[in-house]
Amino acid sequence: MDYSKFLDDSFDAKEWVNAAFRNHKDTAVSKDQYATTLVMKLQMFIQEVNNILEEASQQALQNLPRVMREIDAVRQEASLLQDQMRMVKEDIQKVEQSTAQSMQVLLKLDGIKGRMKTTAEALKEADNWTTLSADVEEVFHSNDIQAITDKLTGMQQSLQMLVDTPDYADRCQHLEKLKNRLEAILSPQLIAAFNTQSLESAKMYTKMFDNIERLPQLYKYYHKCHKGKLLENWRDIVDSKQDETTIEWLTELYDLLLSTWHSQINWCSQVFKDPVPIVCDLISESLTSLDPPILTCISGLISTRGDTLSTLTELKKITERFATNLETTVESHMTEHSASLEKLLLSIYAPYRSYLPKYSTFQEVVLIQDLDNIKMDHEEVMDTVQLLSETVNKLFSAANKANTRCQKLTNGFCYVGLLDAYKTYFLCYCREFRRVLINIREKCGINQGSEGEDWSNFQHSLRLIQTCGDLILHAEELDQEVVSSILHSVGRHIGSPNRHCLQFQASLFIDNKDDIETLEIMISKLEEGDTPSKLTDIKSEMCKLCEEVHKFGFEIVFAQLKKYLSNISNMEIWTSKRAEGALTSDLPSFSLSPQEYITKIGQYLMTIPQHLEPFMLHDNPTLTTALKYGKLPYIDDQDLPEHLADLWLESVAKGTMHIYCEEILKIINLSPHATKQLITDIEYLLNVLDDLGLQPTDNISNINILLQATTEDFTDKAETMPQRLTHAISAMRHIEL
Template sequence: MDITSFSDENFDTKEWVNKILQNADVQDKKESYTMSLVMKLQLYVQQVNAALEDTSQQVFMSLPKILRDTKNLQQEALSLQEKMSVVKEEIRQIEEDTGSSIASIEKLDKVKHQLEVAKQGLHESDNWTVLVNDLEEIFDSKDIDNITKKIVGMQKSLKLLVNIEDYEERKEQLEGLKNRLEAIASPFIVQAFTSNNIDQSIVYSKIFSSIDRLPQLLKYYHKCQKDVLVKKWRYQLEIEQDEPITQLIHNYYDVLLSNWHTQSKWLNQVFPSQSSVDSLIDIYIDVFASLDPSPSECVDAAIKQQIDKLGFLHEIKVIIKQFGNNIIEVINNMGGKTGIKKEKLTSLLELIYSPLVVYVSNYSVYEQHVLTQKLSQIKCIKVELPDTIQALGLTIPSVINLARDAKKRCDEITENCGYCGLLKALRVFLTNYADQYRVALRQIDRNKRGSGEEDWTNFQLCFSLLQNTGDVLMNLQKLEKDLTLAVLNFNKKDDSFPVEFKYLMLNQTERKEYESLVKCVTEGTKLSLLDHVMNEFNKLCTDIHNVTYQVVFGPISGYLNSVSSSKTWVQFDDPSFMVDLPDYSFSPQEYITQIGQYLITLPQHLEPFLFRENPSLECALKASDPEYINIEDVEGALADVFLKIIARGTCQSYCDQILTIFELTPAASRQLAHDINYLGDILKDFNLNLTENLKQLMSLLKIPVDQYLQQSAGYTARYVATIRQMRNIKSSG
């Protein structure tokens, strides 16, 4: 029987009993099994009681011994305390009796130490004199090792003579001797450094370390390495003068990179206590500043001979960036990234990228030249006007691709540092492209027919040109989004490159302009990077729409010209003409029926353009007139707006023509009102109405002469007076 669960702090009696009795084997004999369990538990209780009794008896028997041991320990502690007090008192008494004697001993020891120092000083002073005399003889032999040993000995002597009166003089004397040693050793040092002789270089490193002149030796190394690398550049210019400058610079950068690897190992052996990365960066900074002619001058001379200047700059940029990345990688692999100052690394990278700075500043000029040249190769203007408009539509993908290619070039050549220049070049390029559309528009404007003649050919050409312009606008909107997204990504740091390119490829003025652009786009203060271009094409859409309106409205204008002509109304001057005829006796005159027939045929000419889905034309129309913006997205909505504009123009022109009529008889007045009403019926077929002005004129023309003064109240005073004079109605005065 397992009784371990009884020792559990959370023991539950009921749970334990239920668990025991749930055993399947005991379901049929629970009573006997229960009795057996009770007997076992009683037996366990008896065993526990017996164990407790034995343990209690043992503890009781051992208590007297524990008490005796405790009492003995207490007595020993009291005895120890008394002895400690006696010892403490003895120590105090000894200190009082021997205090003055110890002070005397300390004073004598101090005097002894001072005498020993004085003795050593006299010895070293005498040794200094001996070493100086010996050095004068050894200098003549130019034995560098012996001279070094003597100077090291003098250094040790000088450290012990720091308190003598002529210490400074002796210090200057020692520095002079070191200078003489350096002068003797310098030719050998230069030879060892120039030939990369490690053994000899290590010897001189130890010598200069021993005389505390290691920084001076590093200067020798710096100068030797600089001279070697500068001479290699000049030598390369001479032997590779027939090679392109790109290949020449690439080869020299390979030399520099190989030299870096070699010298880093050399430095770690010769100057193990110095940072090889720091030393090499200092050397390379000096080398790039000393190259004559500089890489910038070589690139400047070469680019003048290049036809594809941007292609040439791209080659130079690739070479420079590859070299810069290789240098960064080498530094990182040497563990020098965290050990050098960022300013020093930036200085080196600035010199490496310096050949590109002036060209990034003038990037807009180069990019504009390329884009203008590409645009001139795209033949947009043809002999026939329809061919010109068709050609313009076909050139849109090519023009947009040219703009995207320019964006890609800006990234590849300038790391987007020339973005401001790119935008300037794109504005000029796309504005020049817009001029091609204006040429076509001027051709349409010149080819318009005279007033009163239907001109459906030019009408179709206008809408085709408008559709092409809308296509350009849609593509420009996508391009502008891509340009904006690129600017928003400028602030994302590249952890693999320690310095932002704007500090390497832009001068201070250009950098401020660049940062201002990024700030404007990031903060949303500038909504469009191509605002000037977008405005230009929006205005172009407006101008094309106006010409389209003029083409469509031309016949209507011609028909309306007859309204102000007296010939139109002379037939109504016959006194026999019955004024009191009913309205159905009047029929619309020819001019207004011609207008009606023209308006009825207009939708079928609009159908190819405005009664089907046409995103490009929709974009152009919305840019041309605000009326197209807030319309329902249903088929024919754009056509309804266009018809509304034509109808409004017709009504306004009709009003203007009516107001120029000199005189109307009562019959002519009724006829004119009937003509206006006919136009209203035509417009109702298009779900349009007459304008309020034309309605007023129609109502004033219908008012009987004898009731005119009373019923004209509430109408526009100008219209009331004009119609009254036109109908020869006398005023009340």
Template sequence: MDLALFSEENFDPKTWINDVFKGQNKMDAAAMQQHASSLVMRLQLAIQEVNTSLEDTSQQVLSGLPRVVRDVESLGQEASLVKTQMAALMTDLKKVSCSGNNSSLDKLVRLDCLKSRLTQSAQALRQADNWTTLATEVEEVLEAGELEVAANKVVQLHRCLSVLAQTPDSEDRAALLNSFQLRIEAMASPHVVEAFTHHNLSSSIKYSSILRSVGRGLQVQSYYHQVQLTGLEAEWGALLEADPMTGPQPVCLAQYYDHLATLLHKQVSWVSEVFPDCEPRLLLCLLAIAAVTDLQPSITQVVSSAAKLQEEPLQLLCVLRAAMDNFLKQTKHTFEGRDGGSEALKEAGVVLSRAVYTPLANQLHYYQQYEQATLLAHLNSAAVMRTDVPETLLQLREYGAKMRAQCDLAANRCLQVSGLTGCEGLVAGVAGYVTGVVAVLAQARKAVAGLHKDITQDWTVFTTCLDLITTAGVVLMAVEECEESVSSTVASAQLCWDSPPPPYTLSPGLLLTPDRTNKLRDYITTIRDSNTGSLQKSVTEVQKECNACVSAALHTIISPIEAHLSPLPQLPVWGTHQPSSTLSSALSPQEYVTQMGQYLLTLPQHLEPLLMTPSPALNRALQQVTILDDVQHPGLRAVSESEVSAADFLICRVAYTTCQLYTEAVLHIPALVQHAQPQLITDIEYVCNILE
């Protein structure tokens, strides 16, 4: 019968009885009565057994109480005795202290020191005796090839040497110990390399422990790095052979970085077991640095060669930058973990980041060249220069509308390649691009200047002159927009100037030297705080070319006037004495002046389109020309934003130049007889009437 139920606190007799008689419903009354009687009998027997056990236990306790009392009394007596002895000892100590005689204590101290020295001497003698024995045993086990036994004995030899450091032959002993360590390393290194190569965890732990025990822990780490680098160099060579980075989308570097990142992630737990005495993530970070810097051929050389073969090297650099960022993102997740890593690991992370970005930093020296070549290639692909001058001007105006977009793309490329660290190269590249556009405009200007002889026969030349001025205005406005785009991009650059730079994130400190970093910061600050833009020299260059275009166009328009006035000083009428009967003919203008008048009278109808469809670009170009009366209005623009301003300016400039040329021609008449004066007056009045 299970009596444990009766000891429970929530024991219920009714529940127990019901459970006992459960399943007895099929019995008849007699059987049920017999079962109950049997159960009562068993309970009575159990009660008797429990009572007997209680009586026995009580008797044992009662019989043991006298002995317990005696033990307690004995402990009390011993405690009292100890107390008495301690009091006597304290009294003796006070007596010694009061007497001022410490000779007894000094003797005890000297005896203790003597004992310690004797113990050390005995130990040294034992170690000296052990040295000879251990050295002989090491020779034997090394010849037998038992590396673990030899390593243990070398450890014992090292302990002996620490005790025998002051002996005369300590240097010889140290040399012998070092030779044993080198022999063990030479014997264990092939096994270590093989274990590391095949990733055999048990063998790696075994042999690396042997080498660490004999003081060759750094050599074990070196073997590990060498084995891993051998495999990585083979992988790098295979990837280069499959993709020599000559295409527009090279993938070998990204594949190598992915392979290296995967290897580092898998090796964390393995390295922590093989190298328990060092930080595994730091060891792997050092491996990653070597895997990036010690390849043959180096990544920097491969990238430099590939950039020279690329038609668009900036596209290559964008792809490489993305691969580098992705690799550092993966390694940051592997190395930092939740705790962020130690300071040594953070410093190694900075070194790794700088090593990864070294190929990009090397290419940053050529960023201006790459960006300028990319922009000029776009200019050349537009085929702006045509054999027909009006078509060239039209193409140049259409291209001017695309220059802002090209500068925006250039700024975006700079952001993708260098995070705007190469913004100085960006500005210089855009400046070279503007110079290329200005050169095309200058060629068009020279072509228009060569049409001055055809303007009287072909009035489309006049329209071409206006198109030249308009084109110059379009280019000027486009360059001003480019300056705004580039300056706003540089001014809004969000760069990290921390020193040392943060790891795993591109910053100027990882791409530039400290001096170059400071100069870049000053350059960006100057652009951000000053009113002048980053392309001020380019804008000035375009303004000068714009002035030259306006001057060339006006010279071409005025060229017929010059042609008509060229024979004026040599006309025979000025020096011929005519009879009075022919003086009446002087009242009619001469042929040269009537030709001038006809040409001047046709100008307004050719300028009429400017009134119908005003051109902001034409006005902008003419605004670069200072007004004629610079004394009265210094620095004032010659043209306003009005619709009629451009036409007024052109007519006034033609009229002014006509008067100036006419005056110079008259002043060059060698001699003017009295009879010719009325003729000259008539010619001048005719010109004045035309101008009015």
């Protein structure tokens, strides 16, 4: 039976009883008997608990007096301890008051003792310096290198204690002369040790130079020995392989330098404490001392080939492979001394920095050559239009190649120069496009006029507009590509530590700090979402070109209309006396027919949609883009309509109405019959426009109203209209205002 449940705070008597009966498995004992037994057990358990409680209470009562006595004893001891602590505190205060002056004296005496000890050591070292100086000549005569080193080391230590002596500078100078004598004695043996790569000798001399604080001079001897070998090997490469080019020479040189790095880093690791910067400086000094210099070899190769950019790109690929291999190897051996690696990288890329200030010019030369190879003109207009259409892909293919060249040669750090070259390149193209456009205009004979309707020229102009749209679309793609390339190749260095930072990486290719700052500013603007100004200028120029081509297309389609509209003001019907008379003047307007000139205009306008249809049947992003950035005459700035043909129709119709209005206003005299005829002509034009879904302009509507107005109503209707119209119409109709 589980009695532990009685200890639970959430004890439930019913649940306990039910659990007890559930656990009853003996079927021979009835539940009543089991209940009786359970009650007896509980009563016995209660009795047992009562006994335990009674015993515990009795024991507690018996122990209580003893506990009280012990508490009183502890209280008395605590009070006694408190009194003793107070007495000790008073004693300490008395001692401090009585011995304060004595402690000050002791402190002064201790300071005096320290100074006396320092003085004694200084005197000892001064005496030691005197002794060592007196014996140094004898030691030098003995030619015992180790003894000389020990003697100079001792003098060096003594000199450190004599800093404040009046003749300290003279002593330093004397010691330096002695070190120079020792170095002169050791130099032949040191050079021999470095040439033969003798570890034991090199370690011994390194320790000696370290003791006399001349390790930098030791490193110079090391560099001199191995640099001489490398320069000799380079001369052998150039002299023995005259039939090969700088490409092969550089490849072999870089292999030699990489091999030297591996061999020397292993040897120097056993001799010097920090071998990496020593070997890095060896490679750097060797690269800057080559004879002939790498720059001279590169210049010779460029002179032979005549292609600066491709030659530099090919050579830089070899150089970059060497630099990457060397940088990876160096990083595995070093945790600091990044300055040595930076110096090495600057030496490796030094030949290219001499060319890159003219990078923009080099790119311009290549791009202009590519542009010269693009044929844009032909004797036939149709072939010329086709050639211009084909120039777009060629034009931007060359631009994309220039972008790739920039990344390969300069790792993207000369994008400022590339953008300058882009601007020159595309402006030259636009200038050439305009020249061809002038030739096309002359061949189409727009200004001379042509007999009949020739829609082929209009088709050509639409294709030219498509070409302009294609130019702008490609320019936007190039814009995105260039920005992405700049941010990917250069922008990733912003915020990077040490040699991976933008300033250092840029300094590998750019010497001018102002150019680096310009590059940083450009990248910051790109990250904010701005477009480089050069690309904006290019796109702006293409938009101007697009507008000029739109104007050219409009002139073509409008040339015939302009011909129909010419000399309307001088037509004989407006002043003819034959049409006057009671019979003709009383004829209603609907009995008159529109004249031939206006019917030709109407028929011409009705045929325009069918000539636009081949270009407008399907979505034409190039035409849409061209209309977005170009502008048709007589069209205000507005959103593009769903059907581009509507925009052309609106432009031509507005142009027609504008010229028509101007011709009407030139009419000097208008008889009543002529007025009705003119109204008939205008109404015909308005009906044609309505059939085309176009609205008349305010001027043509106002002229129509003024022509239809009676003499009595003319003044009232003229009040709300422009004075130029009202005065002209009133004059030709002989109505006084």
